[in-house]
Amino acid sequence: MIVAEQKPIGEILKKLPEVEKLLVLGCDTCVTVCLAGGEKEVKVMCSAIRMADKKIGEVTGFSIERQCDREFFKEIEAVVKESDAILSLACGAGVQMLSDYFEGKLVIPGLNTHFIGSNEGAGYWLERCLGCGDCMLDITGGICPKTRCSKGLMNGPCGGSENGMCEIDPLNTECGWYLIYERLKKLNMLQNMMTNQPPRDWSRAHDGGPRKLLREDIQP
Amino acid sequence: MKNSKAGSRLEKLLDRGEFVVTAELGPPKSVDREVIDSKVEALRDAVDAVNITDNQTAIVRVSSISTGIYVAEKGLEPIFQVTCRDRNRLAIQADLLGACLNGLKNVLCLTGDHQSFGNHPQAKQVYDIDSIQLIKMVKDMRDEKIFQCGEEIRNSKKAEIREPRFLIGAAANPFADPLEWRVNRLEKKVNAGVDFIQTQCIYDMERFEQWMEEVVSRGLHEKVKILAGVTPIRSLGMLRYMRDSVAGVRIPDSVIKRFEDAENAREEGINFCVEQIKRFRKMKGVAGVHIMAIEWENAVRGIVESADLLPRPNGV
Known part of the structure; x- marks a missing residue:
């Protein structure tokens, strides 16, 4: 799976624009398994942003099956339309797909995507594949x-x-x-x-x- | 008379069966000619050829080939080192053409220290090829007269082939893990086409002897000339540092004890080195010694003299 981790909250807050409505969007596949950007992390992130000293009117949290797949964006079209910016807790592929689909909407990456790796134990992942195309x-x-x-x-x-x-x-x-x-x-x-x-x-x-x-x- | 590979002085001496002596000359971290000049004078007539390191320990220095050309003009024979860390196959081949064009004849093919050890740990590493692939590439350029991509080394379809010719060296570490794989790794380098080997610095003479015995039993010493590497110790602190912090260096307790008991570590360092060289000369399959006196080039002449290896033979 793709292994990612959240950027430090200070960095995320610095990147966030002071908008009326912010959507925090999670991804239920790889980054959920590596505890970086699933439903649970979206909730925690929303609370952190609400508590921060930041002029953001409303913070909404949502999560979809995969941000790297167009078909799952349909269900969030309405909520995205309502939002002024999106903080994506997906891997780099998800952030890019989201930006393509909702062109014109500002998308901020909340994670650092690291590698294709394995789950080695509680909170421990290891890089296993470079995707070199020639196994x-x-x-x-x-x-x-x-x-x-x-x-x-x-x-x-x-x-x-x-x-x-x-x-x-x-x-x-x-x-x-x-x-x-x-x-x-x-x-x-x-x-x-x-x-x-x-x-x-x-x-x-x-x-x-x-x-x-x-x-x-x-x-x- | 066999055909020469590159016609270097080093090649001639090795072919003649002389016990050769090489040393190391690290280029400066600035354009300070005097640093090179004083090292050149320290090594002049004391050794047969000098290794010019290539950004050793991943620290930026004057490039090995340009220092090699400079040193050759001063009358020393360089062995320029090439690592795979900083350049890809295009850059390395271009440099090989340039080195040959400028009269350099010996090359040492290395993987290169990881960038995390040096002064630009955030650099992107290359490692497009590794040391064994590099050896094969240099050999194919010389003997098959082709680039790594398979194209002939000529300027146009009608032009003559003009290939760069080098005596090809590489390193070997008899002390790294897995120990039982080390002679196999040497054999892989021999299969790739290496002409001479300089070993990692040796302190564990017993282990080195075992390694050499296996090298000889496989007949590898007849396919490649092996120069035993030594680094003279300047202080007990340096010895302990090398034991604790330099991977692939093995220092037996008996050697540590010897330096603990010594009144003057520098003198002991030179004595130990001289004893080692005298032992190497009696070992079957050892074709010479490579003295890596790190930032202590002034020590080399004394070591070579005490080992009864002066004057150096004529290379012609």
């Missing part, structure tokens, strides 16, 4: 070197791997290639690491420009 997890035992190695090396581990940890943060950051090594050992596939991996084709990643996915087979 090689079969070779590396299901651990992504581009994501988990601090340098994104394809032929690791580098000389900075010590006791399974990465030199950039030996207390908190595991060496991705050490994890790959241990995993491949268990799979009896260490030979995979002996192959010199060639340079990546970054045109399949973001470096090729904003990516589009168009499935011909499901076009009307």
